[in-house]
Every structure is written in structure tokens, then in C-alpha cells.
Amino acid sequence: MDYFLELFLGGLTRGSIYALIALGYTMVYGIIQLINFAHGEIYMIGAFVALIVAGICTIYGFAGISVLVLAAIAAIIYASAYGYTLEKIAYRPLRGAPRLSQLISAIGMSIFLQNYVLLAQTPDFLPFPSLIPEFAFMEPVAHIVGSSELVILMTTVITMILLTLLIKKTKIGKAMRATQQDMSMARLVGINVDRIISLTFVIGSALAAIGGVLVASYIGQVNFYIGFLAGVKAFTAAVLGGIGSVPGAVLGGLVLGWTESFAAGYVSSDYEDVFAFGLLVLILILRPAGLLGKARKQKV
Amino acid sequence: MLKINNIQTYYGNIQALKDVSLEVKEGEIVTLIGANGAGKTTTLMSICGITPPRTGDITLDGDSITGLSAEKIVQQGIVQVPEGRRIFPDMTVFENLEMGAFLRTNKQLVQQDLNYVMTLFPILEKRKNQLGGTLSGGEQQMLAISRALMARPRVLLLDEPSLGLAPLIIKQIFDIIKQINKESNTTIFLVEQNANQALKLADRGYVMENGAITLVDDADRLLENDDVRKAYLGL
Secondary structure, X not given: OHHHHHHHHHHHHHHHHHHHHHHHHHHHHHHHOOOOOOHHHHHHHHHHHHHHHHHHHHHXXXXXXXXXXXXXXXXXXXXXXXXXXXXXXXXXXXXXXXXXHHHHHHHHHHHHHHXXXXXXXXXXXXXXXXXXXXXXXXXXXXXXXXXHHHHHHHHHHHHHHHHHHHHHHOHHHHHHHHHHHOHHHHHHOOOOHHHHHHXXXXXXXXXXXXXXXXXXXXXXEEOOOHHXXXXXXXXXXXXXXXXXXXXXXXXXXXXXXXXXXXHXXXXXXXXXXXXXXXXXXXXXXXXXXXXXXXOOOOOO | OEEEEEEEEEEOOEEEEEEEEEEEOOOOEEEEEEOOOOOHXXXXXXXXXXXXXXXXXXXXXXXXXXXXXXXXHHHOOEEEEOOOOOOOOOOEHHHHHHHHOOOOOOHHHHHHHHHHHHHHOHHHHHOOOOEHHHOOHHHHHHHHHHHHHOOOOOEEEEEOOOOOOOHHHHHHHHHHHHHHHHHOOOEEEEEEOOHHHHHHHOOEEEEEEOXXXXXXXXXXXXXXXXXXXXXXXXX
């Protein structure tokens, strides 16, 4: 039972990270129907910025969780700026262009950002300091769930609650939903749609940066390529849950996390990706729009 | 008040509006009638900045609004109820109304207008927390008009408000349009295929064919016009 619980909580941790990154894919897709393939790179940049800032903070004598918080704040600001710029230079000029052009631009930005970090930093894996301390009160359950997992879970839960409140309750959140549901009508009520799209990229990037910091400090290393696998996994989660749906991204992330965790625990860790992508194929056959996705009704 | 001078609007290389000029004076109800594909909706979208004209000028009270962004034009007081109502389907009736008042900051006045539209269409009060997509066609049209009124328009543009509605509902909607025009002195520019109803409501009318204005006259004179009767009234 302890083993099951360990796998369950491990899957939950992993899944909540997937969900955090998947939200960026799904929110952008919901508004402009574009798969932002450079989203994984934003996550990677977030992790790198955190690494650099954590290094600087350590030199200045900060320690433990305060370093994590400072690093995370810097990562969020930096990644948001990247997300904003990305939209502005790579996607906005192509608004109204065929979807394929936008997709190619997205893939291009992904390759560009990877290589930019490769050149600017290093091709090697860099060690990421372990910033999450072992809490004393977690001692009795340490064999099932560690302090890092707890911090990751708490952070993602709080982030998602804040995001939900933003989308449901605030004026700007409502404008985001309106834009998603009918963009030209949103313009007709006076919403500056370009600003809403920028904001969506900024929020998605901030979430990815939080994910990047958490994973990097959990796994303990970063390099220029970590965004690729994380991006593919989170994209899978978004599709699994129903791309364009915010609760779908969270559900998709968790389902994917559990699938991997249980597959690794009960079968073999070599097969966790097989199970993850096998599940995706299965769900796409049974529910092509994803778990919570709505099949788009087309009126003719 | 609202004046369109020789605008030409294109979709890619296809010219949708050819040298269109028209005028809506303060307090008037003016209608634009014409067949499918004549360019009526494009005219409204050109006014609202969604498909800006390539040449020509649109003015409000003498100031040019050509080339302004859609939200600036809403801010100037030109608000459209588009064809097919375009309710935000996954937002509640209340949220849809809130979106109508998106650019307004005076909460008290917004609340006042909210009460006003609820008295115009009491059904909306009952449906307040229901999702927009679950309303009937008539209720959606009422919500669409109310949403536009929440912006406190000086000129209200309506695109085929009668489309797909039962005759009784159409009459109700047209009565309300008249009431809005009278009560709050809102200038109304109404695009319709239902020429008979529209001309009965309006002060003046324009007839559009193939992207160009072919006739302008007082509405009651257009109702008597032989060409109009043959082409649009089926008489």
C-alpha cells in the first residue's frame, strides 16, 4: 500500500508539473488556435534564469527557500518577457496567415531558442542546486513523499487556484474568455484583442517558468534541451485533456503523470513513455476531442 | 452624425463595397436593405473597424474615425449588434452584459444601464446566471441588443436582428428598437433583409445592390417604390 501511495503521489507531483506547462499550450491554443512549439523552450529558459539567479543569490549569502523564491521570481519575469516578445515577433506578423506558416514559425522559434541557449551557455548539463530543504515535519512520511514533492504540489495547487480566480472572476479574465469564444465579437465590445493575446502568452510563460524552476531543483540539473521532452509531454497532456480547455490541461497532466508513475513502478521505467503515448493514442481514438474537450460544432 | 463618404472595402482582391456613401442623422432610424451578399454586413464591419475601407472616409460628428481600431470606435459611441447575435456561448447572461460595458469605468452608470436593459427585456433578469449558448434565438437577440446598450451607444448598428426569429418575436424586437430610439435618443442604423418591417420602422432607407447604393429615400416613399416592391417586398 505504501508503494502504491508513493507511486500515486509521485505521479501527482509529476502530473502537476505537466499540467502547469500544459496550461500554456492550451490557453494559447484556445485563443489563436496555434500550437506554440516554443513553449517548452520558455520553460527551459525559466530554469536557466533560475539557475543563474540562484548562483548569484548564493554568492550574496542567501540560502534555502529564500533563494528558491528569488530565483522563481526572476525566472517568471524573464520567461514572461520572452513569451511576450516571442508572440510579438514570431506570431503577430503572421496573424491571418495560413496556419501552417504560424506552425513553421513556432517550430523555428523553438529551434532558435534552443540553439541560442546552447551557444550562450553550454551544451553540458549544469548542476542545479537543491533549493528545497528537507522539512522536519515531513520526516515520518519521508519514505512515501519528500519535501520537494510537497513544495511542488503546494506551489502548483496555489498557482492553479490563482489562475482560476483570474479567469473566472476578474475583468481581464472575462475578456480572455470572451476573446477565446469569439474574437471578432470581443473586438466589437471594445476589447483590445492583441493585448489579450499578449497577456495569454505572458501568463502561459510565467506558468512554464514556475514549472521549470520546480523541476530543475527537483531533478538537479538543466541543459538547453530539457524543454523539448517537457514540451512534448505537456503538449501530450494538453491534447489528452482536450486542447483549449483549462481544466482539461490540468486533468490531462495528472492522468499522464499517474500513467507514467504507475507504469514505471509496476512494469518498468523503460516503458513509461510507451504507456504515456499509448494512452494518448487510445484516448484520441475513443474521444478525439480529448477528455474534457468540446467537439467544435460547425454550423453550415 | 455618422457619415460615410465614398468608401471602398476589399476582401483580398475582391471588392465588396464600391464607392458607398451614406448618412445617418442624430436621432434617426435609418435602414439599409438589400439581398444576400449585397455588402450590407461589410458596410457595418467597415464602420466598426473590423474590415477597414481601403479608400474613403467615415466621420462621426465631423471627426474622421477611418482607420481607428475597433475598440476606439466603440469608445466613440458606435456599437454594433452583429448578424447571428454572436453571444459569448460559455459565459452567463450577466457576464455577456458585463462584456458589453467593457470599456466603461463608472460603475454606477453601468448598474443603471443594467437595470434599464432588464426592464426592456425582463426575461434576461430570469436568465441572468444561465449560459448564453443555452438561450433561445429570440432571447439571444434580446441579450445581443442589451449587451450593445451596455456600452451606452450614441449610434446603434443592428445587423439583421430579425434573422431566424418567429414573427411575434420580430415584432417585439422592432418595437423595442423604436423604444430605444425614442427613450434614450439613440441613433439607429438598421441593416435588414426583412425590407417590409425595416422600412415601416425607419425614417429613411438605403437600397444596396452588389456593393453599391442604388436608391435613397424616405422609408415610406421606398415602401411605395415599384422597383423596391418588386425586388424586396415580393409584391
